[in-house]
Amino acid sequence: MKILICGKGGSGKSTVSALLARELSKNADRVLVVDTDESNFGLYKQLGFEQPRDFMEHLGGKKSLTEILMKFIRSEGREDLKILDEFAPEDIPKELIVGDDEIKLIAIGKIHEFDEGCACPMGALAREFLEKLKADSWNVVVDTDAGIEHFGRGVEAGCDKIVVVVDPSFESVQLSAKISEMGAKIGKPVYFILNKMDEKSQELSNLVDKSRVIGTVPFDQEVFKACLKGERIPAIPGIKPIVDRLLAA
Numbered sequence: 001m002k003i004l005i006c007g008k009g010g011s012g013k014s015t016v017s018a019l020l021a022r023e024l025s026k027n028a029d030r031v032l033v034v035d036t037d038e039s040n041f042g043l044y045k046q047l048g049f050e051q052p053r054d055f056m057e058h059l060g061g062k063k064s065l066t067e068i069l070m071k072f073i074r075s076e077g078r079e080d081l082k083i084l085d086e087f088a089p090e091d092i093p094k095e096l097i098v099g100d101d102e103i104k105l106i107a108i109g110k111i112h113e114f115d116e117g118c119a120c121p122m123g124a125l126a127r128e129f130l131e132k133l134k135a136d137s138w139n140v141v142v143d144t145d146a147g148i149e150h151f152g153r154g155v156e157a158g159c160d161k162i163v164v165v166v167d168p169s170f171e172s173v174q175l176s177a178k179i180s181e182m183g184a185k186i187g188k189p190v191y192f193i194l195n196k197m198d199e200k201s202q203e204l205s206n207l208v209d210k211s212r213v214i215g216t217v218p219f220d221q222e223v224f225k226a227c228l229k230g231e232r233i234p235a236i237p238g239i240k241p242i243v244d245r246l247l248a249a
Contacts, residue, residue, distance in 0.1 A: 002130060002140040003246065004156055006179060007165035008172045009146030012195040013037075015223060016165045017143040018046040018233045023243045025102035030138045032089050033099075035107040036126040036155065037145040038119040044098065048232030049105055052098045056109040056125055059083065065121035083128040089138055119145075123153035130158025148175065151182050161246065162190045166208055168201035176208050191249060193217060193242060214249065215242035 005017045017033060025031045035043050035052075044051050056065055065083070072081045089104065097104050108129060109122035130142065142159060144150045156162060164179050166172045176192055183190035194204055194216040205213065220236050227233070 001161065001247070002133070002135065002142060002159040004130075004142040004144060004159040004162050005165060006144045006148070006150065006162065007146070008167070008169070008175050011165045011167040011169075011172055012217070013146075013165050014040060014043045014046055014143050015227060015233055016163075016193055016195060016217065017043065017141050019217070019236065019239050020163075020243060020246075021047065021103050021141045022233075022235060023239045024139045024141070026240075027243075027247075030089075031103045032135060032138050032140045033103060033105045034126075034129065034140060034142045035105065036122070036129075036150065037143055038109055038111050038122045039145060040143075041110065042227070042230065043143055044105055044107070045230040046227070046233045047099075047103065047105055049098045049100075052105055052107045053096050054109040055092075055096050055106055055129070056122065058093055058096055059125070062109065062116065062121050065125060066117070069121055069124055081124065081128070083125055084132045086132045086134055088134050120153075123150065123155065126150070127153055127155045127157060130155060133158065148178060148182065151179075156183070156186060156188055159188065161249070162188050163214075163246070164190060164192050164212075165195050166192050166204065167194075167196045168204045173204070173207045176212075180209060180212065189249065191246065214245040215239075217242075 005013050007013050021031050021033050097106050099105050108126045162183050164176045166176045180190045191214045192212045196219045197216045198219045222234050
């Protein structure tokens with residue numbers, strides 16, 4: 001199953017992705033985490049891993065991908081965009097994957113240099129990666145970039161379920177409604193996880209579609225410290241019921 005994690009910037013997408021991946025791995029399932037956020041470098045630290053090389057290096061790097069995209073654009077629809085053939089996680093070159101026996105992490109691509117150009121090639125590759133990935137015996141957790149640009153890129157086409165991380169903010173509530181609308185249009189189920197919850201933020205549950213909420217994640221001081229220091233996220237209560245509901249939904 002491919003689970004796509006999205007939400008506004010700062011809502012805690014990467015933190016929730018790491019927590020879900022750890023809990024999923026306890027079910028004796030193999031877990032592949034796919035980092036499609038080209039501007040956030042924190043996920044690998046939250047998982048306790050080394051930084052992976054960009055997957056797009058396997059395809060010649062950003063310049064090569066840009067050339068493929070430009071050729072497709074110039075064709076004016078006379079040919080289909082094709083970057084990858086169908087593949088399984090086991091087919092990914094080992095030098096591009098980091099992790100342990102339970103969880104593997106791969107990063108599609110990052111912005112590394114000033115003035116290197118837009119992230120469009122990484123977006124196109126992320127969509128193709130998820131569509132061509134055959135992961136029947138794996139659970140795949142996809143951490144996306146902030147907002148809804150990835151919907152415009154069509155990244156969600158290759159996922160099975162969409163999870164919106166909603167924090168106590170007006171922007172996050174509005175975005176959850178928009179993502180629900182987009183999910184319905186493409187026939188993908190959308191679920192909410194309410195994050196950073198404390199006694200002062202309970203009103204959040206009354207501002208979102210309650211039928212989509214599969215759990216809440218409390219504000220946790222140790223998680224806060226780990227994020228601040230770039231350390232592995234500690235386990236916290238409440239994640240197992242969320243995973244159970246997500247798998248059963």
